[in-house]
Amino acid sequence: MQPPASPAASPGPGAPAGSELLRWQWREVQVPCLVAAWILVASLAKIVFHLSRKVTSVVPESCLLILLGLGLGGIVLAVAKKAEYQLEPNMFFLFLLPPIVLDSGYFMPSRLFFNNIGAILTYAVVGTLWNSFATGVALWGLHQAGLMDPGVEAGLMDFLLFGSLISAVDPVAVLAVFEEVHVNETLFIIVFGESLLNDAVTVGFVLPAGAVQGVQLFCGAGPSTHPCHGLCEGVSFFLVSLGGTAVGLLFAFLLALITRFTKRVRIIEPLFVFLLAYVAYLAAEMVSLSSILAVTFCGICCKKYVEANISQKSRTTVKYTMKTLASSSETIIFMFLGISAVDTSKWAWDTTLVLGTLLFILLFRAVGVVLQTCVLNRFRLIPLDRIDQVVMSYGGLRGAVAFALVILLDGAKVKAKDYFVATTIVVVFFTVIVQGLTIKPLVTWLKVKRSDHHKPTLNEELHEHAFDHILAAVEDIVGHHGYHYWRDKWEQFDKKYLSQLLMRKSAYRLRDEIWDVYYKLNIRDAISFVDQGGHVLSAAKLSLPSMPSRTSMSESSVTNLLRESGSGACLDLQVIDTVRSRRDKEDAVMHHVLRGSLYKPRRRYKASYSRHFISPDKQERQDKEIFRQNMKRRLETFKSTKHNVCSSKSKARLKEKGRKKKGISLTSDSPNGKTQRNVPWQEAAPVLVMVSSDEEESNSSETEREDDEGIVFIARATDEVLQGKKTPSSLDVCPSPCIIPPSPTLAEKELPWKGDQADLAVYVSSETTKIVPVDMQKAWNQSISSLESIASPPGIETGPQHKRFACPVLEEQPQSASQAMPEQSSCFQFPSHVSKSSRSQSDSSPDGTEQQELQPLMAAEEPSRILPSMEPRWLIQFNRASQL
């Protein structure tokens, strides 16, 4: 891709001199501009190709790109009268190849890769060596036989060199074609793995030999010294490949280690991934080791740790950036291959050479594959059958690597370079276009086992894990240290040392594949659920234990929720659900509790369930909590019936609410609960002296430990009021039917404060005034004042208080409330066990079970979470109400 100015766009000197301000600065931007232009062209071409599904389903994209390149090259040639924009080896190796290799290494299914590592290595090393020598020697034979044009001045060494560069299967081409063919994964990984790893062979032979940068071991030597150089090759091959791998592993280690410490600089996490992988590539290149191997192994090995360390967003970024880069590189490579082919100045055609090469590479590959498979099958658990062998032979596509390598040859040393270039181009075109086009029908015709992609399921993951353990155990029993034995060993080593060293503590702790799958499935379901508006589907069918309410939500509810309360913060489905269900319930609950004068709210149950579904981890603790609270409540009920202290309790609760806001943590079991318990009753004396907020708080802080539920309900109720305005339409949805009572939704609409804000607000206050006993009112006001003293300037407070006392009692109010009740119960499906338990405990409530059912059950921990944010609103709401 030399960027000389094309005539169409070379206006530098000819720019109008009219205005200095608007100087035409083509030269400065020429290079990047051309690069960008080419990328743009290639990308646009892709769009065009994919306009027709029919075409792309038959013709691989790589073919189309090459053809496009040919066309563009022809145009450029016609316009510029000389070939421009060639695929330059440096450009190719330094910029275009690394992204593709990194992408394939990073997303390599490592398990599959290592499962088949034996076969892959065999094909990559033995196969490639065999192909190189066989092809080279055979061509040399043709030459010796005088079948070639005399212009082809090449000795055995030249042919061997050519053989080795032409026989390496190309990862880019293989990837491009096989990804569209969808053969089964074993077959794919073998061909693809081979194409990646045989680079070491090619580079190990060609580059040192390579006639390029003055290291002309190979080409300068005559055939006579061949054996000696064969030895050199052997050494250099191992050096190159093992060295490249080592560099890759080193950088993988570094990369993993670095990402361990990026917690505070999340934003550059992806950068490290790309940077270090690229540096690995360059480092290997620098010392002329196999850079492809370096990047491949860097990608394969770092992935596990890097993925565990970086954030979810970084993971996505890495994934997409990598795919984007690789895809555009690939596009450009194929396009430039096409463009380069039109440059006839580099060509020298010899039919015998071209046909001979084509024949030999096909023939020898097939022979090599069959022979090696014969040997390999003796060691393979699942043998490769004939059909696999055919596909493997036929899938040996050559590509840009070979082309770049042949361009790299030094024409001075390799006299026949021009012939080789032409032959390589033909071979590449033939394999990519002809074989690429026909491999799909072939695969279909041979009925090669295809890969079936399906979503991973938890069962599969779980059972496959079990299988692994079983197999490892059986190998131990059989006493045969096979693959599973070593895998098991490696996993233990990894767990003990590597992961500890390379993973963040937090990541390490959470790392478990089964859990990962579970987590991902949940996320996926949640996303698809939200995406699809909740109608359908997998999410709805599988009612997830952790998200119980989801299944039951109707479509409208989700969409409404998203629309109406869907601020950015609330996009998480679970959060929305939770908030809503709680709200709905509490709205009604607060109303009725106040009206019905202080029955013990039973909300804890409910809350604990919704809690559960926010974070399942808390479940156990909550179960205990519920149990404890349950027992406590029984005691209290017992007490309250004796002492008739309902009102005092509620008052205490109100106070607590204020206190809570201060963020005092609740400890649910206080050893001396009984004595503390007494405090509220004493305060409950009919005439309540106004206590300073400080005192109140101190009192309540004590009581609060025992019954924190009061706090809960009030806070929620407020919350509900606010939410009710926001999401009126969502009210008729039952948020969490599985576990708990759908919100008393219809009723809520009728609840005083639901409809018109101003009016209803008044109702609320009036109702409260009417129903709540005097002492309760005082307590209420007190608590409000204490609240406000905390949360808002005290000045506001006094007014409302007085007004509230003066509020007239409206007679209609109770009626509307009672009307609401039946409706509530009608849409209310309380789980039988819960309602039963609440009933059994509700002996102190005169109104019967209805009200109690409406009371949401709340987790002890809930209030502390919700309250802080709610307070100000709460205050506002009530202030408004009382002012009116």
Added chain:
Amino acid sequence: MTSEAGACPLVGGASLCACARGLAHGGGAGAGWPFAEPPLLLTGACRCPVRPGTARSGAEQSGARLGGPARAAAMGSRASTLLRDEEIEEIKKETGFSHSQITRLYSRFTSLDKGENGTLSREDFQRIPELAINPLGDRIINAFFPEGEDQVNFRGFMRTLAHFRPIEDNEKSKDQNGPEPLNSRSNKLHFAFRLYDLDKDDKISRDELLQVLRMMVGVNISDEQLGSIADRTIQEADQDGDSAISFAEFVKVLEKVDVEQKMSIRFLH
């Protein structure tokens, strides 16, 4: 060599009882049935008391007749030479292992058999160091033992191992009428299934699943998380709504998994 045979009752255990052999064949026929109780029972059931005399005679024969390669493979474990040809033939027929595989495994069997009584006990298995750290190790060891037994003879040992033999091409095309081989897909699956199904009610209950999960995942996963994983797993698989995974459901959820490959190991030839 043969003179020592009498000291090794295993031969008795293996060659002994016609009853066991007959049963074994019957069991083989019944093995097409996925719930492989019959073969299992046989494994342990054929432990008729053996008189040393009969054992010795059988052993002498086998010692005399055992082929060269088998003997070579058995070097170092005297007992393995005691495997009779008929024995091998029967095991071969039942399990599909090759002659050399059987002798090789027999030498392994005897090397595991520290008690030298021709059967393996749980302790023998537990002595394998890697097995001790295998999370499912105990379950797998248990799978070798027929119900209610705490000894397993070579026959039973091989029968269990046969589940892990890869399916060969020529077996695939075999007629469907014959007894289902032990290494068939459904037998492989059933082996795995039995590891979960502790109470043998042909259902994996939530508790059973949880136990296995607990063994397989790290300690870092909390019980609640495990619980939700188990719930979800069951939900995924459960089709009849009984909150448990039956064998049919188990097969169904794994239908896309290449069980033939993932439940096979390569036995050395």
